Amino acid sequence: MRIKTSAVVGNFLEATWSRVHAPNKAVLGRAGMFLALGEGVPTGFKVADSHGIELAEETILGEDLAPVVRASLNYRYGSTLDENGYKQAFRLYFEYGCHRLIHIWDEYNSDPIMFTSELIKMAKAGPELVSGDSSTTQPLAIVDHPVRVKLLADMDPWIINTAGGNCLTVISGRPGSGKSQLALDLLAQISRQGVRFLFFDLKGELEEDSSNSQQTQTRNNFLQITGAKYIRLISEGLPINPLFRGRTDAENAQIASEIASLVGAFAPQLGANQERAIREAFESLEAPDFQGLANELKQRSEEGVALSVIDKISRFNLFARADAAQPMERWLSSSQIIDFKPLGNDNDTKVLAVAFILNCIMRQLNRTLAIKNGIQPLQMILFVDEAHLLLPKEGKSGLLGSLARQGRSWGFPVWLASQDADAFLTRGTNATDFSELAECGIHFSPQTLTENEQKRILGQVLYKPLQKGEAILRLSGKIYTSTARQLWKDNGSLPK
Structure with a gap:
């Protein structure tokens, strides 16, 4: 059997095989083939044309691998393919796999060593094939044990995934109050317990700044603890495509x-x-x-x-093209930090990009997870910093409100942080009072609120000023005041 690649794939194989020390073009394509078999092919992916190079199946697979690939494709499609069906499936997976190679090659700026290293890492990860729909990848890992976080220095830990709660958390505080350090410490705590997160960093809290030694230390410490992948937009695009076509x-x-x-x-x-x-x-x-x-x-x-x-x-190349994008599940298989600061004051583009990602998660990953032994399973915390940039739009979209109410049952609880606590009350057709809806609210700057706002948001009026580093906590209707956790001193250490 012989196949004809697209022009894009043919040009890539011709130009790259010798640079990565592959024996020939076909062997480089073989790597892509097995990458596609491991990940699956996204719905809607099609081979662009047949204007590339011609390759024989036996040259691509060698003498021993043809039965393995045939069995794998049968497994992917859920039935035994006839010869014509096998040829079409083979070409589709080969083509998509090579597009994945192109994406990795471009991602590492055509560096042969980094390209090969990434392929080795992906091979070690060993994603297993899944049956049925060829558009899916291996499901996200689920955490179904109690996850405890310590919020204030002198209070007991809070189990964030107890059945019946919503895990919605809001954090407010003026710059320098300790809000960001608490948020990072909470993410570090859940990471130590196996929970992933998607951090929308709208102000560049974790940008690399060589002129700020303390910020650099915090950043490096956080990345080391969490193992999160950091993406700085514009200079680097996201490897996903949040647009997708329906099946009918x-x-x-x-x-x-x-x-x-x-x-x-x-x-x-x-x-x-x-x-x-x-x-x-x-x-x-x-x-x-x-x-x-x-x-x-x-x-x-x-x-x-x-x-x-x-x-x-x-x-701006914020998102990948459809033919090179990673499946959402694969991208979310590790914690992710998206740094939006390079977009500057273009807040409309920032919040629209966040909205597209959240909408895609809601549409594609909305599978209810059954409660187990009184615990609501978790997949990933969705954390939006500087949420006041999104919230004014909430009244028209209802996006965050819907996600805050339903995301918990899918294993995607929402955490929001803002400079002003009153920003959590949205207005419009889909108005949501996130401070009231939230199971947990932590506020560092209550003095910025009127007495009526304090009663609504905090549940009481705070007459005694908070000391530096202190916060007022409203948790399941109860009020606490104490020193808040901070990453720089607590390092996300687990509560006892």
């Missing part, structure tokens, strides 16, 4: 409408006609991504806010 025309129309509404909720001055343009352009795409959506809007001669918003995300 009806489902795809619904997704297109949701995407257009999401842009309308978070982008300023986007009218009904602009939303319609985005919806119709999205529906027409076989494998939607931001680059394709921007190009489709241009081809339709659309101008104004709709094109401007989508084109900016595309030009």
